[in-house]
Amino acid sequence: MSARVDADTGVDRGADSAGAPQPLRVIEIGAFTPVGGDARATAAAVRAGLCGFREHAYMVDTAGEPMRVAQVDGIDAALSGPARLAALLAPALVQALAPLGAGGDGPKVGVAVALPPMRPGTAADPAAAVDAVRALCRDRLGRRLGPFQGFASGHAGGYQALAQARAWLRDGQVDAAIVAGVDSYLDPLTLEWLEAEDQLHGAGPLNNAWGFIPGEAAGALLLTRRGGGDAPDGWADVLAVGLGRESKLNKSGEVCIGEGLTQALRRALDEVPEELVIDNVVCDMNGEAYRADEYGFSGLRVRDRLRDPTDFLAPADCWGDVGAAGLPLHLLLAASACRKGHAKGPLTLLWGSSDGGGRGAAVIRADVAVRA
Structure with a gap:
């Protein structure tokens, strides 16, 4: 039977709903961000509080100030649209696929990718970005490439991709899965649109101090089913995934009280034994009041499951808003x-919030190293 995932709940309709979901193992992680060219460099930079913000080479805002962005080094500034997304994703994908080795034969690998939603500066045809990323994956995987699915929904797209990968693995369609995300807000048309929408951060009197810094990045996870004692080493286990849908959107004029995010959080937390308390939270809050208010309401509703709802990591202050790339990078x-012994415990809640209404959450577990 083919795996089927509900787009709003993340429930695998092809799985046995009577049993608890089997954890997935994150074998490898790839990253390409404004603060690091690979996963380890990126994590170290964020831990050190390094900031990847810079003035745009030529874009200025309506106050006459250079727009501040978070740009990845090593990408041709002339690249835009699907070509830029593929160029951003390529290094992260190579890193994540490293444990599989080279060659045309090997395990069948499904690929689920989060992509930016339709907005000024993206391709007029949403399928163009999907096709560009699929071609990249086919080039890297060859005959090993299994099912491929793109989710052009922004911040929450990574959680949709994770739910899909989990369904493929449960259903036995693939031996391993790549969950990736890639986004870039740096196209001139996108930057102009962000300012027109009053979402571009700036400190001047004509700017919005509560906007966000546009960023770009890519991340990729290599996942397998979690087995018994012979399970391969890796970074973490994915215990739970939950999706939700918010109707009161940013800039709609309606007051958002976090109903959609609460759905996603509860659906993820319901898959975790209720006696376990979540130690850490990593999320995509980016400086906008809408997102802070949304989590304020949602965090209160699930506070009994969190060690401290007010203690969270929001790395947009290092690499800007990275949109659809959020989930793999937050993981x-x-x-x-946990590897470095900085975490407050082994369980971490991740969440993301799309402008289009999609909401996603996941719970992961990783052993916390004892610091000497």
Whole structure:
């Protein structure tokens, strides 16, 4: 039977709903961000509080000030649209696939990718970005490439991709899965649109101090089913995934009280034994009041499951808003904190919030190293 995932709940309709979901193992992580060219460099930079913000080479805002962005080094500034997304994703994908080795034969690998939603500066045809990323994956995987699915929904897309990968693995369609995310807000048309929408951060009297810094990045996770004692080493286990849908959107004029995010959080937390308390939170809050208010309401509703709802990591202050790339990069930071002994405990809640209404959450577990 083919795996089927509900787009709003993340429930695998092809799985046995009577049993608890089997954890997935994150074998490897790839990253390409404004603060690091690979996963380990990125995690170390965020831990050190390094900031990847810079003035745009030529874009200025309506106050006459250079727009501040978080740009990845090593990408041709002339690249835009699907070509830029593929160029951003390529290094992260190579890193994540490293444990599989080279060659045309090997395990069948499914690929689920989060992509930016339709907005000024993206391709007029949403399928163009999907096709560009699929071609990249086919080039890297060859005959090993299994099912491929793109989710052009922004911040929450990574959680949709994770739910899909979990369904493929449960259903036995693939031996391993790549969950990736890639986004870039740096196209001139996108930057102009962000300013027109009053979402571009700036400190001047004509700017919005509560906007966000546009960023770009890519991240990729290599996942397998979690087995018994012979399970391969890796970064972390994915215990739970939950999706939700918010109707009161940013800039709609309606007051958002976090109903959609609460759905996603509860659906993820319901898959975790209720006696376990979540130690850490990593999320995509980016400086906008809407997102802070949304989590304020949602965090209160699930506060009995969190060690401290007010203690969270929001790395947009290092690499800007990275949109659809959020999930794999946030998982990287959570797992790295456990490896280095900085985490407050083994369980981390991740969440993301799309402008289009999609909401996603996941719970991961990683052993916390004892610091000497």
